[in-house]
Amino acid sequence: MSIAATQNRGFGATLWDYLTTVDHKKIGNMYIAAGAFFFLIGGLEALIIRIQLIKPENDFITAGLYNEMITMHGTTMIFFAATPILIGFMNAIMPLQIGARDVAFPFLNALGFWLFLFGGILLNLSWIFGGAPDAGWTSYAPLSLQSPGHGVDFYVMGLQLSGAGTLMGGINFIVTIVTMRAPGMTYMRMPLFSWTTFVTSILILFAFPALTVGLFLLMFDRMFGSAFFDVALGGNAIIWQHLFWIFGHPEVYILILPAFGIFSEIIPAFSKKRLFGYTSMVFATFLIAFLGFMVWAHHMFTVGLGPVANAIFAVATMAIAVPTGIKIFNWLATMWGGSITINSAMLWALAFIPSFTIGGMTGVMLGAASADYQYHDTYFVVAHFHYVIVGGVVFGIFAATHYWYPKLFGRILNEGMGKLAFWLFFIGFHLTFFIQHFLGLMGMPRRYWVFLEGQGLDTGNLISTLGAFLMGLGTIVVLINVIYTAVKGEKAPADPWDARTLEWSIPSPPPEYNFKKLPLVRGLDPLWIEKTEGKGKMTAAEPAVDIHMPNGSIFPFIMTIGFFIASLGFIFQVDNHLWLLAVYFGMALALGTMLARSLKDDHGHHIHKEELEREAD
Amino acid sequence: MNGWMGKIRTVLLLGILSIVLAACGKENLTALDPKGYGADTSMDMIILTTLIMVVVFIVVIIIYSIVLIRFRRKKGQEDYIPKQVEGNHTLEMVWTAIPILLVLIMGIPAVMTVFNLADESEASDSLNIEVTGNQYWWHFNYAGEEVVTSQDLYIPTGEKVYLNMQSSDVIHSFWVPSISGKMDVNPENVNTMYIEAYEEGVYWGKCAELCGPSHSLMDFKVIAVSPEEFEQWIGDMQNVDPAAIPQDAVAQEGKDLFEANNCMGCHAIGSSPSAVGPNLTNFGDRTKIAGYLEPTEENIVDWIMDPDSIKPGNKMAGMYPDLTKDEASSIAAYLMQLKPSEITPESAGGIK
Numbered sequence: 007m008s009i010a011a012t013q014n015r016g017f018g019a020t021l022w023d024y025l026t027t028v029d030h031k032k033i034g035n036m037y038i039a040a041g042a043f044f045f046l047i048g049g050l051e052a053l054i055i056r057i058q059l060i061k062p063e064n065d066f067i068t069a070g071l072y073n074e075m076i077t078m079h080g081t082t083m084i085f086f087a088a089t090p091i092l093i094g095f096m097n098a099i100m101p102l103q104i105g106a107r108d109v110a111f112p113f114l115n116a117l118g119f120w121l122f123l124f125g126g127i128l129l130n131l132s133w134i135f136g137g138a139p140d141a142g143w144t145s146y147a148p149l150s151l152q153s154p155g156h157g158v159d160f161y162v163m164g165l166q167l168s169g170a171g172t173l174m175g176g177i178n179f180i181v182t183i184v185t186m187r188a189p190g191m192t193y194m195r196m197p198l199f200s201w202t203t204f205v206t207s208i209l210i211l212f213a214f215p216a217l218t219v220g221l222f223l224l225m226f227d228r229m230f231g232s233a234f235f236d237v238a239l240g241g242n243a244i245i246w247q248h249l250f251w252i253f254g255h256p257e258v259y260i261l262i263l264p265a266f267g268i269f270s271e272i273i274p275a276f277s278k279k280r281l282f283g284y285t286s287m288v289f290a291t292f293l294i295a296f297l298g299f300m301v302w303a304h305h306m307f308t309v310g311l312g313p314v315a316n317a318i319f320a321v322a323t324m325a326i327a328v329p330t331g332i333k334i335f336n337w338l339a340t341m342w343g344g345s346i347t348i349n350s351a352m353l354w355a356l357a358f359i360p361s362f363t364i365g366g367m368t369g370v371m372l373g374a375a376s377a378d379y380q381y382h383d384t385y386f387v388v389a390h391f392h393y394v395i396v397g398g399v400v401f402g403i404f405a406a407t408h409y410w411y412p413k414l415f416g417r418i419l420n421e422g423m424g425k426l427a428f429w430l431f432f433i434g435f436h437l438t439f440f441i442q443h444f445l446g447l448m449g450m451p452r453r454y455w456v457f458l459e460g461q462g463l464d465t466g467n468l469i470s471t472l473g474a475f476l477m478g479l480g481t482i483v484v485l486i487n488v489i490y491t492a493v494k495g496e497k498a499p500a501d502p503w504d505a506r507t508l509e510w511s512i513p514s515p516p517p518e519y520n521f522k523k524l525p526l527v528r529g530l531d532p533l534w535i536e537k538t539e540g541k542g543k544m545t546a547a548e549p550a551v552d553i554h555m556p557n558g559s560i561f562p563f564i565m566t567i568g569f570f571i572a573s574l575g576f577i578f579q580v581d582n583h584l585w586l587l588a589v590y591f592g593m594a595l596a597l598g599t600m601l602a603r604s605l606k607d608d609h610g611h612h613i614h615k616e617e618l619e620r621e622a623d
Numbered sequence: 624m625n626g627w628m629g630k631i632r633t634v635l636l637l638g639i640l641s642i643v644l645a646a647c648g649k650e651n652l653t654a655l656d657p658k659g660y661g662a663d664t665s666m667d668m669i670i671l672t673t674l675i676m677v678v679v680f681i682v683v684i685i686i687y688s689i690v691l692i693r694f695r696r697k698k699g700q701e702d703y704i705p706k707q708v709e710g711n712h713t714l715e716m717v718w719t720a721i722p723i724l725l726v727l728i729m730g731i732p733a734v735m736t737v738f739n740l741a742d743e744s745e746a747s748d749s750l751n752i753e754v755t756g757n758q759y760w761w762h763f764n765y766a767g768e769e770v771v772t773s774q775d776l777y778i779p780t781g782e783k784v785y786l787n788m789q790s791s792d793v794i795h796s797f798w799v800p801s802i803s804g805k806m807d808v809n810p811e812n813v814n815t816m817y818i819e820a821y822e823e824g825v826y827w828g829k830c831a832e833l834c835g836p837s838h839s840l841m842d843f844k845v846i847a848v849s850p851e852e853f854e855q856w857i858g859d860m861q862n863v864d865p866a867a868i869p870q871d872a873v874a875q876e877g878k879d880l881f882e883a884n885n886c887m888g889c890h891a892i893g894s895s896p897s898a899v900g901p902n903l904t905n906f907g908d909r910t911k912i913a914g915y916l917e918p919t920e921e922n923i924v925d926w927i928m929d930p931d932s933i934k935p936g937n938k939m940a941g942m943y944p945d946l947t948k949d950e951a952s953s954i955a956a957y958l959m960q961l962k963p964s965e966i967t968p969e970s971a972g973g974i975k
Contacts, residue, residue, distance in 0.1 A: 068836075068935065069836035069837060069839070069935040069936070070836045070935060070936070072836075073833070073835075073836060073838075140836075141833070142833045146793075146794060146832075146833070148792070148793050148794070148810060149793040149794065149833065149834060149835065152792070152793060152835075237810040237811040242811055243794065243809065243810060243811060244809065244811065277694070277705070278696075278703075278704060278705050279705050279706075279707060279708065280707045280708070280709065282708060282709075282710055282711075283709075283710040283711075283715050284709070284710065285710070286710065286715050286719075308796060308804070308805050308806050308807050308831075309807050309809070310806060310807055310809065310812065310814035312741065313737045313738045313740075313741035316737045316741075317733070317734040317737045317738065320730065320733050320734065320737065321726075321730045321733070321734065324726045324729060324730050324733070325726055327722055327725075327726060328719060328722045328723055328726065331679075331718060331719075331722040332715070332718060332719055332722075334683060335686075335714075335718040336715075338683070338686045338687060338690060339708075339711070339714065341690045341694060342686075342689075342690055342694065343694060343705055343706065343708065344694050344705050345694065345696045345700060345703050345704075345705050346690070346691070346694050346695050346696055347696050348695070356691070359683070359687060360680075360683070360684060360687065363679075363680060363683050364680070367676035367679065367680060368676075370672060370676060370726075370729065371669065371672040371673060371676060373733075374668045374669075374671075374672050374729055374730075374732075374733040375733060375737045376664055376665055376668045376733055376736035376737050376739075376740055376804070377665050377668035377669045377672060377733070378804075379661065379665050379740070379803070379804020379805055379806070380654045380662070380665040380666075380669065380800065380804045380805075382796075382804070382805055382831065383796060383805070383831040383832060384831065444647055444648075447647070447648070447653065447654045447655050447669075447800075448647055448648030448649070448652070448653045448654070448655065449648060449649070449652040449653050449654065449800045449827065449829065451796075451798065451829050451830070451831040451839075453833045453838060453839075454838065454839035455836070455837075455838070455839045455840075456839050456840070457839070458842070458915055460649070461648075461649050461652055461827075462648045462649040462652070462653070463648075538704070
């Protein structure tokens with residue numbers, strides 16, 4: 007299928023193309039678009055929370071609805087906004103950076119995306135079917151067992167579906183990076199974003215199963231009368247906390263490591279310098295990932311695990327500051343002596359450094375367990391993790407959007423609007439969250455529907471709400487920018503930033519097969535090497551050959567629909583056993599499609615070299 | 624105040640910082656103005672870690688500012704290609720070694736204070752109180768004293784009081800920011816922590832673990848009184864006669880209604896261990912109604928008539944639909960004259 011043929015087609019054909027696509031770039035774009043949609047929903051929920059807290063003893067929404075809002079805000083932002091948008095960038099960019107034509111398992115890639123999307127849809131359906139989950143995004147037992155209605159059931163099934171999708175994505179990226187690097191692309195020549203994709207995928211592989219197990223136990227407790235977490239029947243509720251945080255803490259690094267990778271691409275590109283201390287950056291990434299599994303109980307300092315556990319986890323937590331500090335100083339050293347261009351992408355990267363440093367520092371402070379007894383479950387913690395996740399991850403996502411938008415969509419985002427959005431969001435962010443450190447220490451626990459009058463918390467909360475609206479405004483400007491760019495945006499050349507890595511050596515947007523001839527990689531920053539020491543473009547590592555490409559398939563979509571129907575069946579069979587039919591039908595559809603996929607030989611297709619040459623003209 | 628940490632703090636902070644911090648928030652609620660041993664210990668760690676982190680932040684910001692001022696691309700230099708530096712072994716060693724050192728400086732006192740705050744060696748010689756967390760109120764049983772109360776926890780100043788805490792339903796967390804850091808109140812095990820208040824006062828307590836719709840309304844108070852006053856309070860509470868007939872006629876009617884509606888099925892008066900609803904022995908001395916409302920008769924009537932409008936999701940919701948407003952105010956009159964002791968929140972300095 008040639009590029010010319012993919013354009014000028016009807017809506018139906020385009021829709022079918024996206025439903026069946028196994029192209030990593032299209033899947034990446036769908037991840038980003040769907041994640042952005044959920045980001046807007048989660049942002050709306052955040053604004054509702056902040057309106058409720060604009061003044062003391064406010065009654066804008068009821069206590070029950072408030073708990074639904076905080077639960078859905080957290081769950082949506084972590085699982086359905088931040089994670090998928092980052093996976094989208096990994097999907098779209100990582101194969102280009104290592105010189106691959108697709109990921110290792112394109113079919114699995116599509117299945118992972120659809121599972122994520124329908125998991126998110128399922129979770130949000132809870133709003134219509136009798137109320138959203140209300141036990142917090144952490145869903146601690148026994149509150150989550152006690153929660154009436156089906157809210158928590160939707161939480162369990164929604165996360166289970168999307169979690170399976172994420173796990174598939176992780177496995178896929180690992181295999182892709184191990185087996186599909188271009189000739190000469192050794193591990194220690196891989197761009198940092200590919201490295202962090204690799205390490206993140208390893209984290210996904212080990213962390214998500216803990217969540218899967220926890221969710222299954224919770225599912226059986228709620229739907230089939232087991233008592234894993236029911237203390238009255240001999241269960242143990244604290245096991246949930248362990249399972250959740252054995253997943254949940256690495257999840258933080260699943261989010262932040264790709265963001266580190268993004269900044270490690272953008273800062274060298276706009277400083278015109280190679281990344282300072284590349285080897286130690288890779289090493290620090292691994293160290294953070296390893297330590298990330300050793301610190302989950304710092305979320306549980308007040309649970310009563312005893313001083314030995316608290317002391318060990320306190321020291322392990324503080325130790326993470328060391329590799330993170332290495333990274334911060336390496337970025338500063340990269341810019342030192344450079345020739346820095348400040349545009350929208352670089353602005354986000356520059357804002358990240360002080361913002362994330364504050365989040366990291368409060369992280370160390372929280373790690374001191376005896377101090378955490380005061381911080382724990384207060385607005386101090388809310389401030390801390392928003393500094394990390396907004397100041398780190400969301401800034402990273404915005405930076406990546408500006409940096410890679412030309413590569414993904416062939417157009418450059420408007421600079422003026424990009425800068426306006428940045429300043430609105432940046433100022434709003436610090437207004438919203440900095441004051442919350444103090445609110446927490448002044449005696450405001452988190453997840454409070456109201457704070458009482460006359461407790462000295464009024465001004466801080468008002469400032470925080472005003473800041474939240476600025477952030478909302480900034481997000482709207484980004485949205486307008488995307489629409490404006492789609493209509494009138496400047497067309498992007500292959501290498502608009504004079505950048506360093508392989509993805510900039512191919513057209514924007516790249517053709518379906520990415521590289522006409524696989525490039526020969528001669529070192530770190532291969533394109534930069536060719537631009538400064540070579541012919542200005544990549545040397546081919548192979549002669550022109552027919553390119554083998556996978557065929558599209560509707561099967562991933564059908565499988566997902568099957569699991570989706572089965573999930574609805576599981577949720578509602580509690581009320582009426584007839585819903586078990588939906589379970590049987592859905593599972594039959596999903597498993598039947600798997601069988602069909604296994605039995606059908608699909609050898610893919612070839613793009614012939616004659617066709618490639620024609621396109622070049 | 625407490626060893627070398629205290630000395631560091633005195634040297635560094637009796638100056639501006641502590642004044643600034645003390646000005647942050649409401650007295651007897653804020654953790655920034657510690658008035659008990661636990662809060663004090665946590666505050667030492669908060670100050671130590673904050674200071675070190677602020678120094679690190681300043682270093683980062685200085686380098687960052689120099690970078691932004693000196694190394695911006697200048698006009699006429701569009702083609703300038705900076706030297707491509709791979710790294711610098713010495714520099715990288717420096718910014719690895721210094722953080723390790725800082726982590727040690729913070730880690731050692733962190734470990735010491737964690738063990739200190741978990742020390743239970745004096746528990747058997749001290750006052751022990753059984754604390755039960757409930758949706759959405761607190762039950763306090765003075766073990767061995769035959770005294771039971773709820774919502775307002777009376778403790779003697781200047782000594783360690785051990786709290787043995789368990790939940791009757793979901794997880795709660797016991798937090799009195801000015802006195803001590805928090806500890807979770809779990810359904811499956813007893814968690815023990817000690818608190819020590821330095822001076823008399825009424826301190827705000829909060830539930831710090833999401834426990835349902837009224838989580839934010841699960842306030843309580845710690846009332847610290849002198850050891851002598853505490854002895855007196857214990858004696859007064861022990862001498863309460865639950866069957867005593869009130870002087871006032873309206874209150875008498877209220878007592879009859881209280882019994883006719885079987886209120887004591889859930890609410891004990893006296894030292895009965897029953898804890899379905901809050902114990903009401905010294906209800907007339909309570910700082911608040913339902914944890915957060917002013918203790919007026921009107922608020923009690925509102926509570927009895929429609930508890931769910933005051934604390935969504937509580938267990939008394941919708942239980943007494945047939946009670947008239949007059950009957951409710953008689954019950955309120957009865958409850959408000961339950962004042963067994965002269966030791967009250969007022970005598971402890973009143974609510975701030």
